[in-house]
Amino acid sequence: MGLFIVFEGVEGSGKSTMCSELHHILTETGRTVRTVREPGSTPTGEKIATWIKSGKDIVPMAELFLFSAARISLVENVIRPSLQEGTIVICDRYIYSTLSYQGYGRGLDRHIIENVNNLATKGLKPDLVVLLDLPVELGIARKSNRDLDRIEQEDKTFHDRIRTGYLDLASRDPERWLVIDSSLPITRLSEIVWSRVSDMLQ
16 A cells, blocks of 8 residues: 555645645655645546535535545545555545534534545545644735635635644644644755655655
8 A cells, every 4th residue: 555645734824835845755766656636636526626616505515515526536536546556645635624624614513524524535544644734814815816716715713713623633633643834934844744754654
């Protein structure tokens, strides 16, 4: 089995950048790597992502099932087969985004979310979750130069609840989670992540 690494965080925390950084480092060291994102990285996921970002009649429970449908497609068609081939999989968001956004953020019952997550993934959990922690106002400021989607446009209180959710989840499983101050320079963030990943590879 390969290694499954997930990056999580509030809007603008730098997940995509750090996924790319780690992908580059691992490739340079001769590893086979695949980077994916949620929702997306499959035809089904891409269509769902477009609707989630712009849909006008999406209630919280519908959000939960839309994200889960995209996740099923990604896990079954990409993540699990890649891991079985020995590939290192890097994922930009995973089940913890659903717990934080739809649970802590939207207020859906977290036990229901956990059950749906387990059904969607058949219990597949990452070996490492990197939480790029950042105050909400800094994350939104990083995105101020482009149009925000439906979820990004939610108020600060909503995004604060999401950040609180992430930190709560990380505190419950400290061996799996690595929490990093995302305001650090990219080079320093890369060093911290690579230190943890290289230890796991050994």
